[in-house]
Amino acid sequence: MPHQLQHRTLTDAVRDGVHRHPERTAFVYLHEDGPDMRPEEIGYAELDRRARVVATRLREAAKGDPTRPVLLLYPPTLDFVTAFIGCFYAGRTAIPAPLPDEPGERLARVSSILRDAEVGAVLTLPEYRQAIGAWLTATGIPDVVCLSTGAQDDAGVDAGLWVPPAVRDTDVAFLQYSSGSTSEPKGVMVTHANLAANEEAIRTAMRTPDGVVTGSWLPLYHDMGLIGMTLQPLWVGGTSVQMSPVSFIKQPHRWLRMIHDYRVEGTASPDFGYDLCVRRVTEEQSAGLDLSTLRVALNGAEPVRAGTLRAFVQRFAGHGLRPEVVLPSYGLAENTLLVSSGDTEAPHLELTVDAHALERDELRPARSDRAGRILVGCGRPTDTEALIVDPVSLEVLPDGRVGEIWLRGPSVAAGYWNRPELTAQTFRAETADGRSGYFRTGDLGALLDGELYVTGRIKEMLIQHGRNLYPQDIEQAIQDSGEAFRRGGGAVFTVTGRADGRSHVVVVQELRARAAAEDDLPQLAAAVQALLSRRFQLAGVSVVLVQQGVIRKTTSGKTQRTLMRQLFLDGALPVLHQRLQRPVADLLPATDVTPEPAAASPRP
Amino acid sequence: MSIAHDTRTAPVEHPLHPDHAPGLEVWLAERVAFHLHRSPDEIDPDTPLADYGIDSVAAISICGEIEERFRIAVSPTIAYDFPTVHAIGDHLAEQLAAKDTR
Numbered sequence: 195m196p197h198q199l200q201h202r203t204l205t206d207a208v209r210d211g212v213h214r215h216p217e218r219t220a221f222v223y224l225h226e227d228g229p230d231m232r233p234e235e236i237g238y239a240e241l242d243r244r245a246r247v248v249a250t251r252l253r254e255a256a257k258g259d260p261t262r263p264v265l266l267l268y269p270p271t272l273d274f275v276t277a278f279i280g281c282f283y284a285g286r287t288a289i290p291a292p293l294p295d296e297p298g299e300r301l302a303r304v305s306s307i308l309r310d311a312e313v314g315a316v317l318t319l320p321e322y323r324q325a326i327g328a329w330l331t332a333t334g335i336p337d338v339v340c341l342s343t344g345a346q347d348d349a350g351v352d353a354g355l356w357v358p359p360a361v362r363d364t365d366v367a368f369l370q371y372s373s374g375s376t377s378e379p380k381g382v383m384v385t386h387a388n389l390a391a392n393e394e395a396i397r398t399a400m401r402t403p404d405g406v407v408t409g410s411w412l413p414l415y416h417d418m419g420l421i422g423m424t425l426q427p428l429w430v431g432g433t434s435v436q437m438s439p440v441s442f443i444k445q446p447h448r449w450l451r452m453i454h455d456y457r458v459e460g461t462a463s464p465d466f467g468y469d470l471c472v473r474r475v476t477e478e479q480s481a482g483l484d485l486s487t488l489r490v491a492l493n494g495a496e497p498v499r500a501g502t503l504r505a506f507v508q509r510f511a512g513h514g515l516r517p518e519v520v521l522p523s524y525g526l527a528e529n530t531l532l533v534s535s536g537d538t539e540a541p542h543l544e545l546t547v548d549a550h551a552l553e554r555d556e557l558r559p560a561r562s563d564r565a566g567r568i569l570v571g572c573g574r575p576t577d578t579e580a581l582i583v584d585p586v587s588l589e590v591l592p593d594g595r596v597g598e599i600w601l602r603g604p605s606v607a608a609g610y611w612n613r614p615e616l617t618a619q620t621f622r623a624e625t626a627d628g629r630s631g632y633f634r635t636g637d638l639g640a641l642l643d644g645e646l647y648v649t650g651r652i653k654e655m656l657i658q659h660g661r662n663l664y665p666q667d668i669e670q671a672i673q674d675s676g677e678a679f680r681r682g683g684g685a686v687f688t689v690t691g692r693a694d695g696r697s698h699v700v701v702v703q704e705l706r707a708r709a710a711a712e713d714d715l716p717q718l719a720a721a722v723q724a725l726l727s728r729r730f731q732l733a734g735v736s737v738v739l740v741q742q743g744v745i746r747k748t749t750s751g752k753t754q755r756t757l758m759r760q761l762f763l764d765g766a767l768p769v770l771h772q773r774l775q776r777p778v779a780d781l782l783p784a785t786d787v788t789p790e791p792a793a794a795s796p797r798p
Numbered sequence: 799m800s801i802a803h804d805t806r807t808a809p810v811e812h813p814l815h816p817d818h819a820p821g822l823e824v825w826l827a828e829r830v831a832f833h834l835h836r837s838p839d840e841i842d843p844d845t846p847l848a849d850y851g852i853d854s855v856a857a858i859s860i861c862g863e864i865e866e867r868f869r870i871a872v873s874p875t876i877a878y879d880f881p882t883v884h885a886i887g888d889h890l891a892e893q894l895a896a897k898d899t900r
Contacts, residue, residue, distance in 0.1 A: 226871070228865065228869065228870065228871045229865045229866050229869050229870075229871075440858055440874050443855055443858040443859060443862065444858055444859065444861055444862025444863075444865065444866075444874070445862045445865075445866060470855075474859070680835070706835075707836050707840050707850070708840075742834065742835070742836075742850065743834075743848075743850065743852060
């Protein structure tokens with residue numbers, strides 16, 4: 195349904211808020227103050243004034259090329275928000291990134307962004323300016339301006355000097371570096387038109403009221419925290435309340451307390467956040483909590499687990515949480531954020547399908563005599579057109595068939611920064627029957643009666659003899675099969691044999707401490723092989739048993755199967771016991787690995 | 799790592815005085831076990847937590863529990879800076895004693 199665009203750009207939205215309600219709070223950040231939380235707030239008029247100062251300083255400082263992007267290195271506080279809006283006010287492309295406050299992975303990541311984006315200026319806080327200046331010098335990239343935006347730096351700059359920028363809808367508003375790896379960063383180019391389209395799509399799908407209050411603990415340099423939880427309220431003249439992920443993980447009840455205290459109407463989290471609340475919030479901590487103001491609690495990580503949704507609703511129903519509030523959704527940075535979400539007025543959909551049919555890419559009702567799998571519906575696509583396409587033949591698939599999810603519409607980003615080839619491959623895809631201009635998500639799913647079901651990632655999919663197997667299904671089956679195997683502590687992937695060129699399945703599974711110490715490990719490994727042979731008709735699986743904590747996960751709790759595969763191939767896993775097929779063992783660095791005979795079939 | 803035993807000047811009756819560190823350690827071991835999905839008797843106070851397979855969520859969770867219980871701010875990296883239950887316990891006892899004498 196067409197709807198009238200409320201604002202053309204984020205700048206227009208914020209300026210509109212300034213005129214209508216200058217005193218209203220735009221953003222609240224909850225700082226940790228020992229065990230307590232201390233709010234810091236900024237109103238619309240002050241946010242506008244400080245953003246104008248940032249924009250004016252950026253313009254005055256711009257030596258060299260003012261078309262180069264501006265890297266924002268901040269803790270997730272209101273200084274970040276003013277600097278981010280300041281970039282919009284200056285008509286400069288912003289890059290939100292994590293503050294490299296610790297050496298290692300995070301610093302490497304930000305360094306790779308700096309190089310990839312050809313950053314022209316860095317904005318930060320006064321306390322980090324010296325360290326970041328030294329880092330810039332060390333990276334050897336010339337002509338990068340480093341400005342700090344503290345109260346003292348901004349003093350004496352006249353906000354009245356600000357000139358509204360002339361931006362085109364097709365200009366890149368900001369770059370999202372969330373999906374690529376450190377070695378191959380990918381900056382998603384979100385234009386002003388993309389941002390406007392997606393904010394409107396979110397507003398329509400969530401029925402966001404004017405002046406909404408949202409609250410979350412999501413990082414502001416990621417799409418869900420930024421587009422959904424910070425910019426959506428600014429879009430409708432509302433208030434955003436935020437705290438850091440660390441504050442939340444330390445004490446999960448702080449998130450719920452925030453919802454209570456600020457009468458939050460909309461929140462969002464990956465599945466793992468809801469699960470953490472169920473497991474860790476005590477009765478004492480939840481006493482007196484009122485969650486009845488909540489209209490939307492978006493669950494946006496993959497996979498959305500039916501069990502988590504149910505447990506969360508059950509645990510907090512007594513605190514006014516309504517079941518229809520919990521909203522499974524599907525989104526990604528390449529579509530700005532949201533692709534589809536459930537209805538805010540109705541319970542979400544769950545579908546129990548036949549697991550065998552799913553392996554052959556079909557959604558069929560579950561049969562009583564065979565294994566079933568619960569799929570959670572991620573709602574209907576918003577303003578984005580979604581197609582299900584066979585990733586090999588590129589044919590468009592009918593309802594109920596599983597294939598790659600392809601997207602087209604005003605929220606689809608302009609491509610990856612400085613990556614014309616990759617952009618052409620992924621953002622300009624064409625179907626076999628000649629429909630063009632689609633973005634290939636790399637995610638697998640199906641449409642059924644207009645509802646989108648996401649089933650997995652193509653890259654992680656195991657294709658064995660023409661059947662598609664989902665690693666999470668195999669991992670779950672193993673963990674269900676015995677007490678020894680730690681829940682959530684598995685990673686299944688394939689490796690390609692050097693000599694035979696065939697794909698071989700490898701299972702890495704964590705053992706519980708007691709099993710690791712007392713059980714017969716060769717027997718456990720054999721049991722895994724027998725199970726996979728019986729349940730999935732997988733013969734000759736290689737099994738690696740490890741202790742707890744070896745399986746790597748992202749901060750949002752997703753198993754990093756690609757990384758685990760790499761660690762395995764590097765011989766970097768601390769192995770308790772393993773049974774490897776010879777073609778698999780041959781891939782590893784020379785060690786004391788004793789492979790099974792090549793023709794070995796799983797022992798009973 | 800510096801465990802400054804010579805700072806033990808706080809009043810003895812404080813339940814969190816360094817001399818009571820064993821009680822503190824029992825509590826710590828219990829919480830560490832919870833977050834690492836183990837039973838408390840599996841946690842040896844002198845074994846590095848890394849050997850039990852600690853991840854960042856567990857490390858931050860342990861930090862949060864310490865803050866909540868003792869009403870002090872501790873670093874989210876405490877479980878890495880002081881890698882065993884024993885070391886964390888000694889560090890906390892020292893901090894609490896310093897807080898007492900302030």
